[in-house]
Amino acid sequence: MMKPGTLILHAAARFLVPLQLLFSVFLLLRGHNEPGGGFIAGLVASGAFALYLFTFGAAVTRDLMRVDPRNLIGIGLFFGMISVFPALFNGQPLLTAQWWPIMLPGGTEIKLSTPLIFDIGVYFAVFGSVMLMLIALTEAEEH
C-alpha cells in the first residue's frame, strides 16, 4: 500500500530511531521523579520503530528489532511479575515496593527498586503490544 519511502524519510528514520530509543530509555528512567515512565517510554520506543516500519516495511523492521514483539510482551509481563514477589521475602504484602540504594564510587546514588523493575516491565509490554499490532497490520497490507 505504501510507496517506497522518500529520501528524506529514509535518512530521517535512520537517525531518528536511535535517538528516539535513547529518549525512551531516558523517559523510562527519569519517570519516577519527572514526567515520563514506562508507559510513555514504551510508546516513544514504538513510535521510533513505527517510523522505520513506514519507511522500510515490516521485514526490515523485524530484522532491526531482532526480538519478536511477542517475546517483548513476554519479557514485559515477566518483569512485571517478578517485581511482585520480593516483598514476600520481607514478610510484607505482595507488590510492596522494595528499595535497594547503591552508592557508586564518586558519590552518585542509584536507587534500584521493584517499581523500577515493574516500570521496565510496563515498558516492554507496551512496546511489544504496539509493535505486534503495527507489524501484523503492515504485513497484512504488504501481502
Added chain:
Amino acid sequence: MQLAVLVIYLAALITPWLFVQHQHRTAYLMAIVPAALTIWFAGHIPMIAAGEVLIHEFAWIPGLDISFTMVLDGLSLMFALLICGIGTFIVLYAGAYLKGHEDQNRFLVVLLAFMGSMLGLVLADNLITLFVFWELTSITSYLLIGFNHHQESARKAALQGLIVTVAGGLALLAGIVMLAIAGGSYSIQEILNSSNSVTSHALYTGMLICLLLGAFTKSAQFPFHFWLPNAMAAPTPVSAYLHSATMVKAGIYLLARLQPQIGGTELWTIILSTVGAFTLFTGAFMALRSTDLKKLLAYSTVMALGTLTLLLGIGTELAMLGFAAYLLAHSLYKGALFMLAGIVDHEAGSREVTELGGLRKQLPLTAILTGVAALSLAGIPPLFGFVAKELLLEAMIDGAFAWFIYALVIVGSIFIVTVASVIALRPFFGAFKAPKSADKIHEPPLAMLAGPIVLVALSLVAGLLPGLAGYWITQPATNAVAGTVVDGYLALWHGLNLPLLLSAVSLIAGLILFKMWDNVRNRLRILDPIIARGPERGYFLFMDAIVWVAEWQTRKLQNGSMRNYLRTIVLVFVGLTGYTLLARYQVHWNFDISVYFHELLVLGVLVAAAITASVTHSRLGAVAAMGGVGYTIALVFILFSAPDLGITQILVETLTVILLVLVLFRLPSFSNISTTRERIRDAAVALTVGVLMTFLIMITIDVQLFEPISGYMIENSYPLAHGRNIVNVILVDYRALDTLGEIFVLALAAMGVYAMIKFNPQTAPGANHFAGTLILPPKKIPEKDIVHSLDEIHLAMLEKEEILAPGDVAENNGKKIAAASDAKSNPDLSPNASDGHDDDVAEGDGSSESDNNQRKEDKPS
C-alpha cells in the same frame, strides 16, 4: 498443617516424572504421602481428645481478612484422618485397578490434587480459603468423573456434577459473604467464638438459604441428589473416595462446622430435617430399584448423606453424637464396599447384580469382606454401623419434630437392609453367573484388597469397642459440632428399648423384601414415568433454558452489526447512569464562566474537529479530524498542568492515527448505507450520551462522597514511595496491581489483534483457520467475490511457494466438498495443498465435520 496440604500438591506435581520410570508402581510410592500424613494426624489424637485445638496461623491477604490459617479440632481431625487414611488405600487401589491404563498418570495427579484440596477444605479456618478449596474439589471431581472422556456419558455426568456443585458454590460464596458480615469476620474460629448472635442478624434467612444451597448441592441432597449416581461414570477408586467417603461430605462438614453459630433455629431445624429425611428416603428407594452395584452404593450414599443432614437438623446432643458416629461408620463401610464392588467389576467383568452370582468360590475373601461391610451398612451388631444406627433412631425418637420423619426413616432403614442384602448376597451366592468364565476369575492383588480389609476391620473393631472409637475420635468431633462438651458415650448395647425394636423390625422387613426383590423391582417399574419427571428433568430444562436464552440474546444483541453493539452499550449506559443521576442527585448546573481566551480557543478547535470528524465523507479526513480532537485534548491536559497525561495522550493519539491509516486501506470504499432516519437516530443517541457525560462531570465536581485520596498520595509520594512524579508513583507503586492487570489486558488485546489479522481465512488461506472455523458459521460468499479474492491469494501463494498450479484452490473452494474422504482422493491436488484442503472442509461444511467427530466418538465405546 499448611505443609501437609502442600506436600500432597507437591506429590501430585512430581507424579508425572516418577511415572515415566515406575509406571503403575508410582501409585504405591505415592501412597506413602497420605500414609505418613495419617500417622502425623493420628499423633494428634490424644491432644485433641483432651480438648485442645491446634491452630497454625499463616497470613495470606491480611488487608482483606483472608488467611491460610488452619485449625485442627475434633471435627477436622476426624475428616483429616478419613481423607488421608482412606486416601492411602485409594491410591494403592488405583495403582492396581488402572494398571496399564494409558492415562493412569493423569489420574494419579488429579486424585492427589483432589486429596490436597479436600484436606485444605477441612482444615481451613478462613471462609474464603475454605471456598477456594471447595471449588478446587469441584474441579478435580469434574476431571475425575470425566476421566474416561471418550465416553459421552462420562463427559455428561462430569459436566452435570460440575454445574450443580459450582452453581451451589456461587450461592455458597454469597452465603459466606453474608455470614462474614453477620459474624464480623471471615475466620470461622472468630465467628464461632463471637458473642454476638448470627441467628438474630437481619441477613440470617438469606445467608442460611445460600449456605444451604451450597451445602446441599455438594452433598447431593434432594432435589440435587441426581448428579451423584451419574457420577458413578468415574473409575471405581474415584467413586469410593470422592463420592462416598470424602467430597460429598464437604457440604455436611460445612454445616456441622458452622452449626454452633448458625444452627438451632426453627428455620434450620425444619429445612434440614425435612430435606434430610426426604433425601434419606429417596436414596433408599432409588437404591432398591437399582441393579448396578455402583448405583446401589451411590443411592445408599445419598441415603447416608440425608441421614447426616437429618441428624444436624434435629440438633440435640444425642443427634450430634449420632452424627459423628454415623459419619465415621459410613465412611468406613462405604469406602470398603465401593472398592469391593470395583473388584467384582474388575474380576468378573460386570457390576450388574442380575448378571452375577455364585462368585464366593472364586472370590472368597472379597465375599467375606463384602458381607461384613454390608452388615455394617444394614446396621447389624456387632458392626459400628449398628452403633451409629441405634443412635440415629434414638435421636430421632428423642428430637424429630414431625411424624413423617419417623415414617421416612423407618421405611428407609427397611429398604437399606434389603439393599445391603442384595450387595452382600446376590453376586456371591446362588448359581455361578458372570460374563467371564469361572477359571479366569481370581482374587485381585493385595493393593486392591488392602483398603477393604483395613476398613472392614476398623468397622468391626469400632463396633466391638465403641467406647474406644467414641473416646478418641467421635467424642471430640461431637464436641466440635455441638460447640460445647457433650456428655454422652457410644455403646453397642443400649438395653431393650424402642430403637432396638425398630432395628429388629426393619431387619426382618428388609429381609422379607429381599426375598421378593426381583418381583418388587418389576412392580416398581410402573413408577418409571414419574421418576423420569424427577429433579433431574429440572436440570435438563434449566440447561435447555440457558441455551435458549443465550441464543435469543445473541441474536438480539450480537447480530454482527457494530453499530448495533455500540448503540446497545451506550443506551444501557445512558439508561442506568441517567436514572441513578436523576433519582439520587438531581441535575447540577454549575458553570464557572471565568475562562481564559486561549482556553476558549482550544475548546473551539476541539469542537470544530469533532464536528468535522462526524460529518466528513473522507475516511482520511475523519482520521485526521479524530487526531485533531486527540491532540487538542492533550493540549487541555497540558494547560491544566498534567504533563504526563499530555505526553501520553499525544503518543497514543499518534499511534492511533498510524494504526487507523494502516487499517484504512483495507476498508471498502466509503458509502452511505444508512438512511437519513437512522443517521438522525444515531446522532440523537450520541448527543444523549454527550449530555449525560457533561452532567456527570459537573456532579463529580460538586458531590464529594468520600475524602479524596489524592491528598494522601501527594503527601506520601516522596517520603514513602521515593518518587516526585505522582502519576508514575500511582502507576508503579500505589496502584501497581491495577497496572499489572492492565499490562496483561494490553498483551491479550495485542494477541487478539494479531490473531484476527494472522488467522483470518481471507488473508492466508489454508494456513490457519482457527478464527474462521470456530467463530463464524460457514459463509455464503457470492461467486464473483470468491474468484476475486482467490486470484489475489493465488498470486501471493505462487510468489511465495511456487507450488500450486492455477485453478486448484479456486476449484476446491468453489464447490463445497462433502466429505473428507472425497477430498483426500481428489487427484488434482498436489500434496502440499492437502493441509489447506482439510481446513476448507472443516470450514465449508460444518455438518460433515460433526459427522466425523461423531464417528470418532462412537468407535472406542
